[in-house]
Amino acid sequence: MRSGALLAAAPLHLDPAESWDRATLESFQLAKLRTQLARLAQDSAYYAPLFKRLGWNAGELDSLADLSKLPFTTKSDYVNSIGPDAPFGQFMTVPRSDVLRMHFSSGTTSAPTPQFWTQHDLDRWAAMYARHSHAQGIGPDDIVQCMYSYTWFVGGLGATAGYQGVGAMVIPAGSQDTERQINTLFTYGSTVLCGTPSFITHLAEEVRKRGRDPATSTVRTIMMGGEPGASIPATRKRIEELWGARAYDAYGCLEFQPIAGECAAQAGLHLAEDFLYAEVVDADTRQAVPDGTPGVLVVTHLDKQAGPLVRWWTGDIVVRDSTPCTCGRTHARLLGGVRGRADDMLVVRGINVFPSAVEEVVRNSPGLGDEYQLVINASVYDAGGFMKSIHVRVEQSDASADAEQLAAQLVRDIKEKLQVGAAVEVLPFGTLTRSTHKAKRLARED
Incomplete structure (x- = not known):
């Protein structure tokens, strides 16, 4: 470096x-x-x-x-x-x-x-x-x-x-x-x-x-x-x-x-707070949440001329901090950026799981590549129709590594860090589709 x-x-x-x-x-x-x-x-x-x-x-x-x-x-x-x-x-x-x-x-x-x-x-x-x-x-x-x-x-x-x-x-x-x-x-x-x-x-x-x-x-x-x-x-x-x-x-x-x-x-x-007014609200109650609490970002144009929007529901989950930054800027900050989409949030046995949280675990795992995919299919639901686990596809970065051991380790890491069970498929490097625009991390399969 x-x-x-x-x-x-x-x-x-x-x-x-x-x-x-x-x-x-x-x-x-x-x-x-x-x-x-x-x-x-x-x-x-x-x-x-x-x-x-x-x-x-x-x-x-x-x-x-x-x-x-x-x-x-x-x-x-x-x-x-x-x-x-x-x-x-x-x-x-x-x-x-x-x-x-x-x-x-x-x-x-x-x-x-x-x-x-x-x-x-x-x-x-x-x-x-x-x-x-x-x-x-x-x-x-x-x-x-x-x-x-x-x-x-x-x-x-x-x-x-x-x-x-x-x-x-x-x-x-x-x-x-x-x-x-x-x-x-x-x-x-x-x-x-x-x-x-x-x-x-x-x-x-x-x-x-x-x-x-x-x-x-x-x-x-x-x-x-x-x-x-x-x-x-x-x-x-x-x-x-x-x-x-x-x-x-x-x-x-x-x-x-x-x-x-x-x-x-x-x-x-x-946040560009002299360009927009930002609210953070609970995804279910639609009421404002205090700083430090995850919620959906809602924004209103302050001075846009051609097509201003009032209380635009972004659908993005954020955490706001309105205290001044060490850099000297005073506009509120979104800690951790966008945590996920409200409609991408998975509820697994009562625990909220976003693709970004899975990404953090995958990219901290030795032996795995950077690509991953969350699969939503019949295997992740119980008889009552509720999610019981997640299904993750990843790639191994070293062809000589033991795929079963890599999968077992990732299952343990997901359980420890996200508190949910997981099924893991480890695929050869280069198997998953690369994106030149926005990666699609959720795959819904019948």
Whole structure:
């Protein structure tokens, strides 16, 4: 590992808002919300009639807590709004001529749905991304190889604008063509990589197959998003050791770009609290939970123009800490990043298990590769239809190792660390599908 590669950089601020005290920040958020909600009551084909049905107006927002009087906005709400006003739907709140960018959802669970940005929105997006890049010490001396997707989705273009905003040179590499990715980073001396944890790990694997050591490259910083991983200690450690570089987590979704990003302290992802208002609520009761308690992140745009959302149900499980960070920034942090999706949580004999928790155990297990898969089939259920165990597929990294012993050890580790039983299949290295975008860790089989 290169000397100093893992030393924290000095705190850098792009905006004074990053170090506002909590009272100043909340006063700012309340003023922005009042303005935003008043505008939606006039201009939104979705929210204006909703507010009228509820008999609610923005003047009733006396405190941030009052926002909880409004219902959540869910993905199904958004999808259902498209039909009556196709193709753009009911959430666009500016003239179509003011919209300069449109991206789409993946279309995994429904037809791809659009999101919109004005010039103001694009500038805000770039500034927030630049803030996170700056906090990780990225600047004019860096060459960034951006391996987020540029097709349809939001990742690549948003990251590019942010990195350019701190003066870095950006290579818009996308998430394909592994051979060219490797040639490019060694030929041009890329110092920063960004992509999904699964693709970053896959790339290191491919570099090693070609007889080279990723840690001898010029890469010093890696920023990852799109899936849990960078905030999972074992995964972060593995990637940092593979590349001899410092790994950071970033978090956003199609509807909110970005939501949070890490600083050099690596002590949780700082929420962009001057861009959004964040709540953390219990997945079942839908009531707010205190800091330090896992819950679903719910976010509201403070100043987005083209398609603002109120109390957007992300479905992502997080743990918030509102105390200031050692880096000097005061925006609340998401400890451990995104812990998982509320709808991906498995309940095994009353114990909540997320794929990210299984990943932590797998990647701490000697003799196993980085890929894994959680299988949901009839074998994991008891006669009453409740989950009694988990089924895990992994790969062995050493062909000479005893697969049965590796499986038995992983069963013991899962029982000890997660308190659930497991069936483990150990497969030859390279068996499981590698991902260049977002890895699919849950496999449901009949």
